[in-house]
Amino acid sequence: RKEVEQDPGPFNVPEGATVAFNCTYSNSASQSFFWYRQDCRKEPKLLMSVYSSGNEDGRFTAQLNRASQYISLLIRDSKLSDSATYLCVVPRGSSGSARQLTFGSGTQLTVLP
Amino acid sequence: DVKVTQSSRYLVKRTGEKVFLECVQDMDHENMFWYRQDPGLGLRLIYFSYDVKMKEKGDIPEGYSVSREKKERFSLILESASTNQTSMYLCASSFGSDNSPLHFGNGTRLTVT
Numbered sequence: 170r171k172e173v174e175q176d177p178g179p180f181n182v183p184e185g186a187t188v189a190f191n192c193t194y195s196n197s198a199s200q201s202f203f204w205y206r207q208d209c210r211k212e213p214k215l216l217m218s219v220y221s222s223g224n225e226d227g228r229f230t231a232q233l234n235r236a237s238q239y240i241s242l243l244i245r246d247s248k249l250s251d252s253a254t255y256l257c258v259v260p261r262g263s264s265g266s267a268r269q270l271t272f273g274s275g276t277q278l279t280v281l282p
Numbered sequence: 283d284v285k286v287t288q289s290s291r292y293l294v295k296r297t298g299e300k301v302f303l304e305c306v307q308d309m310d311h312e313n314m315f316w317y318r319q320d321p322g323l324g325l326r327l328i329y330f331s332y333d334v335k336m337k338e339k340g341d342i343p344e345g346y347s348v349s350r351e352k353k354e355r356f357s358l359i360l361e362s363a364s365t366n367q368t369s370m371y372l373c374a375s376s377f378g379s380d381n382s383p384l385h386f387g388n389g390t391r392l393t394v395t
Contacts, residue, residue: 199381203383211388212372212386212387213325213372213386214386215383215385220381258383258384268313268330268332268376268378268379268380268381269315269327269340270383272324272325273324274323275324
């Protein structure tokens with residue numbers, strides 16, 4: 170299994186739709202996980218951190234399933250401004266090397282009017 | 283808010299030139315990283331540093347070196363630029379603890395001709 174694997178996308182959804190992305194990871198020692206958002210030709214920006222079973226922030230919900238080693242990101246009521254690439258990010262290794270993060274290849278989302 | 287500043291947004295250099303990419307962070311972060319991002323390959327770790335004067339190779343260090351003389355500054359050096367080093371370069375920083383999220387600069391798009 171790859172260190173971090175994401176849905177390849179692209180996802181094209183209408184405004185107002187609910188969309189979910191999945192991400193699987195291979196390092197069972199990982200303690201926390203992140204979703205980043207990257208707009209075209211810009212730097213990645215932290216969207217959400219996930220430290221336990223899940224996290225919710227407004228329209229965004231991240232869920233963690235440690236047994237199956239996957240994380241998901243759910244976006245409700247999609248807005249045009251949600252169009253971006255979403256990166257799943259997992260720390261490498263255990264203590265010490267967990268400062269290094271491995272980035273998934275990203276899932277592209279386009280929200281259509 | 284964390285601020286990570288990269289000295290140049292766009293840079294054009296000739297093959298064989300020595301190139302310096304500078305990165306400064308203002309949050310007293312222990313960890314600093316250099317990534318490159320290419321279409322289809324995602325973010326790849328070049329070098330990182332957990333402390334002043336300390337550096338470690340990432341996944342693709344060949345053709346690069348780094349310098350961290352002060353805590354807030356992490357420089358990436360291309361000893362002799364080549365066309366295959368044309369890329370988007372992203373600097374990031376994070377707190378010293380494991381599982382800390384990264385904060386990115388806005389990137390330097392380097393073209394080597």
